[in-house]
Amino acid sequence: MADPDEHPADLPECPSAQDGGLLPTELRAWMVLLAATGAVEQRLRSVVKERLDVSHDEFLVLCLLAEQPEGLRMTRIAELLGRPKTRLTYQIACLQHAGLVTRKSVCGDKRGVEVSLTDKARALLREASEELASTVAEALDHVMGPDQRDAVYGLLPGLAEK
Numbered sequence: 001m002a003d004p005d006e007h008p009a010d011l012p013e014c015p016s017a018q019d020g021g022l023l024p025t026e027l028r029a030w031m032v033l034l035a036a037t038g039a040v041e042q043r044l045r046s047v048v049k050e051r052l053d054v055s056h057d058e059f060l061v062l063c064l065l066a067e068q069p070e071g072l073r074m075t076r077i078a079e080l081l082g083r084p085k086t087r088l089t090y091q092i093a094c095l096q097h098a099g100l101v102t103r104k105s106v107c108g109d110k111r112g113v114e115v116s117l118t119d120k121a122r123a124l125l126r127e128a129s130e131e132l133a134s135t136v137a138e139a140l141d142h143v144m145g146p147d148q149r150d151a152v153y154g155l156l157p158g159l160a161e162k
Contacts, residue, residue, distance in 0.1 A: 032148050039143040040136050047135045051128040054098070057083070058091050062100065062117065066125055071116030073106060100124070 021028065041056060048059040060081055065072060072080075078088045092115055095101040100121035106112030117125075140152055 032144065035143050036140055036148075036152065039139040043135050043139040044132065047128075047131060051131060052124050054095065054100070055091075057081075057087075058095055061088070061091055061095060061115075062121055062125060065101065065115060065117045066122070068116075071104075071114045074103075074113045074115055077115065095121075 023031070044059070045056045048054060048056055052059060052062070054062065061077060064077055064080055074085065074088060074092065077083075077092075078085045081088070083091075092101060092103065096103060100118055101115050102118055103113050103115050106114050140149060144152065
């Protein structure tokens with residue numbers, strides 16, 4: 001594992017970002033995205049546990065719900081996160097026990113369950129958002145070369161300013 005204190009400028013350019021390799025451009029780009037995702041997840045885990053006292057997977061559920069004021073059906077959350085429904089049921093139960101989400105039945109569908117954030121969860125996310133955003137920016141700076149970083153920052157306005 002790379003030294004987290006190593007300065008990004010000292011790192012070699014990401015091999016998958018170099019032209020002339022065996023892989024087509026699309027697959028090289030996918031590999032850069034995977035590396036970036038892995039680096040962000042690795043760094044976020046400790047921050048999320050410390051600031052929100054939830055697992056990384058539970059944090060992903062909170063993030064999805066944060067963008068949905070009306071909540072989401074559990075089947076949709078499972079689909080968006082690519083998680084088995086049984087695992088999601090456990091995660092939602094943990095989040096509900098912590099007072100971070102509520103569950104309610106969907107009108108007209110006996111099996112449908114909709115999940116929403118509580119005010120407590122919204123406040124926690126607001127309080128932690130600056131540190132979480134900085135963690136993402138630092139992780140991306142650590143694993144990506146300047147061209148890849150510029151491309152990602154183009155997709156995420158404001159991230160480059162962190």
